[in-house]
Amino acid sequence: MEGTTPAKYQVEVKSGYAQPEVVTADVRKQAEDNTTLTVQIVSEDNIKQEQSTTEPFGIVSVKYNPSEG
Numbered sequence: 001m002e003g004t005t006p007a008k009y010q011v012e013v014k015s016g017y018a019q020p021e022v023v024t025a026d027v028r029k030q031a032e033d034n035t036t037l038t039v040q041i042v043s044e045d046n047i048k049q050e051q052s053t054t055e056p057f058g059i060v061s062v063k064y065n066p067s068e069g
Contacts, residue, residue: 024063032056
């Protein structure tokens, strides 16, 4: 991802299957500073998962399984 922040990326999660889809995101900072990178997984206007890092070139990983709530 490059560009201005905040940025939103929408994905469709299909439910109704025996195994619902899992949403994952792995994002790395492109800056060597101590600014905060936050990644959220939002469903129906509710934050389901959120992780942050302030590390230079830090990586944030989040995962959401709709069947787990």
